[in-house]
Amino acid sequence: MEKTKVGIIGLGTVGAGVARLLLDHGDRTARHAGRVLWLEKAVVRDLKKARDCELPSGILTDNVDDVINNPDIEVVAQLIGGIEPARTIMLKLLKAGKDVVTANKALLAEHGAEIFDAARELGRSVAFEASVAGGIPIIANIGQCLSANQVTSLHGILNGTSNFILSKMQDGDDYNTAVAEAQRLGYAEADPTMDVDGTDAAQKLSILAHLAFGARAQWKDIPRTGIDKLQVADVEYASEMGYKIKLLAVADLVDDGLELHVSPTLLKAGSPMAEVNGPFNAVRVDADAVGRLMFYGPGAGQMPTASAVVADMIDTAVGRTKLTFQTLELWSNRPARVSPADYAGARGRFYLRVNVDDHPGVLAQITKALGESGISIASVLQHESTSPGEPVALVIMTHETTEAAAAKACQTIASLESVRTAPVRMWLRD
Ligand SMILES: NC(=O)C1=CN([C@@H]2O[C@H](COP(=O)(O)OP(=O)(O)OC[C@H]3O[C@@H](n4cnc5c(N)ncnc54)[C@H](OP(=O)(O)O)[C@@H]3O)[C@@H](O)[C@H]2O)C=CC1
Ligand SMILES: N[C@@H](CC=O)C(=O)O
Numbered sequence: 299m300e301k302t303k304v305g306i307i308g309l310g311t312v313g314a315g316v317a318r319l320l321l322d323h324g325d326r327t328a329r330h331a332g333r334v335l336w337l338e339k340a341v342v343r344d345l346k347k348a349r350d351c352e353l354p355s356g357i358l359t360d361n362v363d364d365v366i367n368n369p370d371i372e373v374v375a376q377l378i379g380g381i382e383p384a385r386t387i388m389l390k391l392l393k394a395g396k397d398v399v400t401a402n403k404a405l406l407a408e409h410g411a412e413i414f415d416a417a418r419e420l421g422r423s424v425a426f427e428a429s430v431a432g433g434i435p436i437i438a439n440i441g442q443c444l445s446a447n448q449v450t451s452l453h454g455i456l457n458g459t460s461n462f463i464l465s466k467m468q469d470g471d472d473y474n475t476a477v478a479e480a481q482r483l484g485y486a487e488a489d490p491t492m493d494v495d496g497t498d499a500a501q502k503l504s505i506l507a508h509l510a511f512g513a514r515a516q517w518k519d520i521p522r523t524g525i526d527k528l529q530v531a532d533v534e535y536a537s538e539m540g541y542k543i544k545l546l547a548v549a550d551l552v553d554d555g556l557e558l559h560v561s562p563t564l565l566k567a568g569s570p571m572a573e574v575n576g577p578f579n580a581v582r583v584d585a586d587a588v589g590r591l592m593f594y595g596p597g598a599g600q601m602p603t604a605s606a607v608v609a610d611m612i613d614t615a616v617g618r619t620k621l622t623f624q625t626l627e628l629w630s631n632r633p634a635r636v637s638p639a640d641y642a643g644a645r646g647r648f649y650l651r652v653n654v655d656d657h658p659g660v661l662a663q664i665t666k667a668l669g670e671s672g673i674s675i676a677s678v679l680q681h682e683s684t685s686p687g688e689p690v691a692l693v694i695m696t697h698e699t700t701e702a703a704a705a706k707a708c709q710t711i712a713s714l715e716s717v718r719t720a721p722v723r724m725w726l727r728d
């Protein structure tokens with residue numbers, strides 16, 4: 299059987315999974331590709347480190363040039379995280395005539411224009427299914443299967459680590475323990491701050507916004523809040539009111555453009571998105587011809603991510619990626635079809651928690667501040683103070699308003715004398 303020689307750069311969580319699929323399940327790749335994907339070289343930083351896969355001798359190297367300068371290697375899975383040296387290696391691989399597969403969304407979100415333009419100019423391809431929602435085939439679905447549609451809305455749980463942590467907190471676990479466990483299980487980025495502060499979800503959202511809407515959104519311009527400041531109290535109040543908190547990435551087509559943001563959001567318990575737990579991801583897509591679609595599956599972790607990488611390697615080896623790559627609306631190959639909408643005008647309902655002194659008239663002051671911003675209250679929850687002098691939490695669910703009005707009301711509320719801490723504010727969706 300014909301052989302396509304392939305290389306892997308980075309043999310950590312994902313890379314080791316890819317090596318295992320290539321070495322232990324070559325029959326599958328041969329069946330689908332009609333050829334053997336032959337692992338020729340795997341590049342790491344530290345040759346002495348224990349690996350989560352068994353490699354035949356002669357494959358492991360710490361010299362990236364063993365792949366770049368090997369004319370027999372046609373397809374390379376580039377599986378090191380972060381920007382440098384990933385960017386330089388990626389460009390060198392393309393220049394050396396390799397087709398590249400990657401899971402590195404940080405790199406694509408930051409330098410997508412440069413990388414995709416270079417690939418197009420050099421007649422090469424870049425496949426990146428694993429970069430968004432891990433094992434869920436979302437890039438293929440949006441980039442190819444929905445091309446007869448105008449996507450109008452895309453809501454996603456795109457960060458497995460945050461979702462894992464939120465699920466653990468929901469079960470009563472402590473935040474820091476949950477972060478450490480996500481790291482141990484291989485879900486988190488090398489720097490988990492990127493997961494919990496909304497960066498990773500914003501990077502993935504910017505990639506989806508390019509593909510689905512032809513938007514040219516820079517991930518740094520996407521308003522984002524992570525789960526790092528979230529308190530257990532809010533998880534508990536949300537639960538008491540019949541909601542679960544999820545880190546939701548939102549792209550909605552509205553009259554003045556594309557509304558984009560990443561925000562901790564209360565979702566009605568029992569709704570499909572609210573029940574996505576652990577390292578799972580989900581993407582809800584509304585599109586004009588097909589209607590509503592839900593994609594659900596493991597968004598992080600070794601084998602789910604490796605599954606997406608190896609499928610991309612097969613598509614690349616048989617020449618499918620080269621065809622689809624040219625048709626994708628990525629970065630600068632076509633003008634932007636839509637501009638980001640002003641976040642201040644984004645409409646929705648909000649959850650507010652304010653810690654207040656338990657004095658007469660405090661609730662009236664807060665409702666006055668909301669009323670002055672044109673915000674109508676849908677419900678209020680307050681428990682009796684457990685000990686005299688202790689502040690009480692006032693939880694308010696609003697009717698629909700704008701982001702700007704909610705922000706302004708919170709500013710006013712924060713300045714009130716009886717209010718102990720700045721209000722906690724989250725989006726609220728049914
Ligand atoms: N983990 C997951 O669930 C998912 C990860 N991703 C993305 O996949 C990519 C890889 O993630 P993951 O496998 O978790 O990361 P790891 O940190 O587990 O692995 C990174 C690998 O890259 C190697 N490496 C780093 N720098 C260099 C260098 N300069 N030269 C050669 N090798 C280098 C490391 O070598 P050494 O081992 O010797 O230190 C290591 O093997 C990232 O972009 C991540 O965002 C995407 C989806 C899911
Ligand atoms: N750290 C990421 C890994 C997948 O992209 C996540 O937790 O989602």
Ligand code: NA
Binds near residue numbers: 430436
């Ligand atoms: Na994916």
